[in-house]
Amino acid sequence: MALSPTNQDPLYPTERLIEAAHARIRPYIHRTPILTCQTLDKLAGAEIYFKCENFQKIGAFKARGGVNAVLSLTPADQAQGIATHSSGNHAQAIAYAASVVGTKAYIVMPDNSPEVKVNAVRGYGAEVTFCTNTPEERELTLQDVVARTGAVFVHPFNDYAVIAGQATAAKELVEDAGVPLQTILAPVGGGGLLSGTALAAHYFSPQTQVIAGEPEGAADAVLSFRTRQIEKAPYVKTIADGLLTYLGDKTLPVILDHVTDILTVTDEEIIAAMRLIWERMKIVIEPSCAVPFAALLKHKERFSGQKVGIILTGGNVDLGKLPF
Amino acid sequence: MALSPTNQDPLYPTERLIEAAHARIRPYIHRTPILTCQTLDKLAGAEIYFKCENFQKIGAFKARGGVNAVLSLTPADQAQGIATHSSGNHAQAIAYAASVVGTKAYIVMPDNSPEVKVNAVRGYGAEVTFCTNTPEERELTLQDVVARTGAVFVHPFNDYAVIAGQATAAKELVEDAGVPLQTILAPVGGGGLLSGTALAAHYFSPQTQVIAGEPEGAADAVLSFRTRQIEKAPYVKTIADGLLTYLGDKTLPVILDHVTDILTVTDEEIIAAMRLIWERMKIVIEPSCAVPFAALLKHKERFSGQKVGIILTGGNVDLGKLPF
Structure with missing residues (x-):
């Protein structure tokens, strides 16, 4: 491109x-x-x-970007909740950032994610939705979650x-x-x-x-x-x-x-x-x-x-x- | 007692x-x-x-006690070298302390000591003498080393x-x-x-x-x-x-x-x-x-x-x- x-x-x-x-x-x-x-x-x-x-x-370090992105949203957008897909540190970063502003995080994770990572995300009060571990499935599941909840998607890097x-x-x-x-x-x-x-x-x-x-x-x-x-x-x-x-x-x-x-x-x-x-x-x-x-x-x-x-x-x- | x-x-x-x-x-x-x-x-x-x-x-932490003990010796005693027996952190502490005052350390170590620990002790310029791993053998070998070198023994804790x-x-x-x-x-x-x-x-x-x-x-x-x-x-x-x-x-x-x-x-x-x-x-x-x-x-x-x-x-x- x-x-x-x-x-x-x-x-x-x-x-x-x-x-x-x-x-x-x-x-x-x-x-x-x-x-x-x-x-x-x-x-x-x-x-x-x-x-x-x-x-x-x-x-x-992902806590930095996640918190900045969530704090930069309007209060109305924050209130809708935050969504992302990640099996790694970005999932925890968004879960943590959402907890900072007192809103809900919706995290799409592959169904083979290590239990310790799932528990860490849930530990911040986030809702976890599992999907099979392909890029397409993660994307589709995230779209479902956003459609259902109205949550704002925060991309892990772009x-x-x-x-x-x-x-x-x-x-x-x-x-x-x-x-x-x-x-x-x-x-x-x-x-x-x-x-x-x-x-x-x-x-x-x-x-x-x-x-x-x-x-x-x-x-x-x-x-x-x-x-x-x-x-x-x-x-x-x-x-x-x-x-x-x-x-x-x-x-x-x-x-x-x-x-x-x-x-x-x-x-x-x-x-x-x-x-x-x-x-x-x-x-x-x-x-x-x-x-x-x-x-x-x-x-x-x-x-x-x-x-x-x-x-x-x-x-x-x-x-x-x-x-x- | x-x-x-x-x-x-x-x-x-x-x-x-x-x-x-x-x-x-x-x-x-x-x-x-x-x-x-x-x-x-x-x-x-x-x-x-x-x-x-x-x-x-x-x-x-053993660096603290080892350095204090060696620095507390008279210059004449320091010049004789420092001896001890240890398979663990006290060995490195004495080797390090001796290097600080520019004298020789003589460390008696069990012959089954992990190579990484032996290398760490030698890395400070200490001379390692091996013995079989019994309290009696360690004690006897240390006595030999002290008799041969005139080095001062520093006990690991007492x-x-x-x-x-x-x-x-x-x-x-x-x-x-x-x-x-x-x-x-x-x-x-x-x-x-x-x-x-x-x-x-x-x-x-x-x-x-x-x-x-x-x-x-x-x-x-x-x-x-x-x-x-x-x-x-x-x-x-x-x-x-x-x-x-x-x-x-x-x-x-x-x-x-x-x-x-x-x-x-x-x-x-x-x-x-x-x-x-x-x-x-x-x-x-x-x-x-x-x-x-x-x-x-x-x-x-x-x-x-x-x-x-x-x-x-x-x-x-x-x-x-x-x-x-």
Whole structure:
């Protein structure tokens, strides 16, 4: 598909809109800590500032975008309830965001979703509707739910209010790191976090380049980055299950404008990076979250001696199914 | 054995000596963060302040006692080198402490020690001597090493400088919690951390009671607490392998004077508490570390509505051998 000049859209996340998003969501999210680790610095040959969104509300950065999107709706729209489909962190983010404004969330989840995730969503008072796990079924079931309830659909990433919310993680990172960062690394799935990160760096730390990490088993973004169109991955098979989606017409243009490069890593590299972070930093991160650090280790020479920010995106992992 | 009034000893950790220990070790340890978690508070019915010594140097609080003991030696003694026997965190603590003063560490380790622990000790430049894994062999091998090298032996817990060092964790906890704590919970093995914690509370937060958690499968301290003598456990079998030792003649008297109670928990309760902390707080802790939180969950009514500090002692766990 061809790209339109979407930054003419009045909702396009400008510097002012990202600042407004940050002020709006601040009471409902954690300002997560930045951790450093001498052992990992030595190993990587760089000075790394890890922004720990695994400690965020709901255990992932997605709380930022979800809360911003829901708080940005009119009271009348909020009162209708919020709907989405997700088997992962966006489901919890919307359930949490709806609870913040005291409205109902309706979440469509695949019928093979892990019980712990279903319980987490229900724990925020959301209503769960199951469907078989195909994109078509999820879409149809969501349409049914919206038709039945009148709830407002919030897309997991292809939504400017979501992107502006995700941008606040990198905004805090550059504000709190205490040093100027040469590079920020973030993972890419649908591109909500990556486009937000790139915009935050552009506005709040213009000397910082943003580079993405992507699993080889979901390598759609690296392809889209080259062809400048939304592409699907040549094949899909990765442990980083949070990064399976492809880009949207709102995220790709931002990425083309403001992201320097996209680096791919294998599942073996992801698992090794994840294990290093668990062992050395004593924190729990999910596989998708280890992708940028894996990319840094794979391309050490490129980042040698740099001050690098890495967004650790989430910590929601099934402890009964660890890859080591 | 009968107990002597050891607090007549000039090295007995007074308020002033613990303050001096804190000043001495400060450049070489992390002032670890205190984390809170609303979900766990709700579950426990208490307001919990977790002191995260899993983020400490070497991944455990033992860095405090080891560094204080080694820094407290005369330069001539330091130059002789430092020796100890340990398969666990004390080995790393002494190796690290020796590296801080630029001297040699000689560590006796059982020949079945996990490779990752041996490598960690060697990573600090220590010399490792292996022995078969019996208390007698460890003792004999240590004597050989000391005879050969002239190194100074630092006991893992029955040493006032070690106790004063461990006391600094609770000192920071009461200083940083921001609220008065009714209770501090700590695990008990040889009693170095527990006696230090009890003394720190006594001096720096006298309204705070200190209660210990102990595995049922290493229930010597609870027995010693009743008989007022050093006892061995009726049987030894627990996943909390950092807590297998029995008390010493320097730790028991402090515990009798300043600890309110000792609560025991089963391995099932330890594993469940450990999993909750990993899942909800997204941090890696070792099984021994989960014992106090397990005790809190088992005796909710006793701590209901209280502000409770918990010392999370360490995060050195073999990710390839998790109990879930």
